[in-house]
Amino acid sequence: MRFVFPSIAYEQKAIEFIQEFHYHSSAINGTGSLDRFLKNATYQDWLLxxxxxxxxANIPENKVPSYTYFYIREEDSRIIGMINIRLALNDILRKESGHIGYSVRPSERRKGYATRMVQEAIHFLKPLGLTKLILTCDKENLASAGVIKKCGGILEEEFFSEAFNEVIQRYQICI
Structure with a gap:
């Protein structure tokens, strides 16, 4: 398993990844907005x-720098998951989303992939001098809460998010 920066070579696999979420009516996180781009633009636009x-230098004032990766299973080059790693937080991200957003395709869940993805993202962020990370999840997403806890997450607060229309759990991970 490895993180791979998106490229044109993964276009069809990325589209299939998103389609699987739609087929299962499953929430999509950590894709760097790929799902929204495919509705209104092209995969190539999303790559840019x-x-x-x-x-x-390219980030609008209300955004933060981030890295979006595919999580690839090497033996078949299948996109197992996606992750968005934010190098900093603005007020909205600090409250509602945190440093790391991620998704594992529905057919590959419950195999430990999400935990490994988040652990690798934490190792990616550690050398940047961050001492604490914020991660959030929908209160109903027990699997994601479990992943965050396995990675050292301590529940800081629960609140209703008007932006997401759900109760959000906000966790802190000290690194």
């Missing part, structure tokens, strides 16, 4: 966006 997201 995720490339620009990495460079602070």
């Amino acid at each position: 966006k995720v490339q620009a997201d990495r460079d602070i």
Whole structure:
């Protein structure tokens, strides 16, 4: 398993990844907005966006630099998951989303992939000098809460998010 920066070579696999979420009526997180881009633009447009997201000089004032990766199973090059790693937080992200957003495709859940993805993201962020990370999940998403706890997450608060129309659990991970 490895993180791979999105490229044109993964276009069809990325589309299939998103389609699986739609087929299962499952929430999609950590894709760097790929699901929204495919509705209104092209995969190539999304590639330009995720490339620009990495460079602070290209980031609009209300956004933060981030890295979006596919989590690839090497033996079959299948996209198992996606992750968005935010290098900083603005007020909205600090409250509602946190440093790491992630998804594992529905057919590959309950195999430990999400935990490994988040652990690798924590190792990615550690050298940047961050001492605490914020991660959030929908209170109803017991699997995600379990992943966050396995990675050292301590529940800080629960609140109703008007933006997401759900109760959010906000966790802190000290690194």
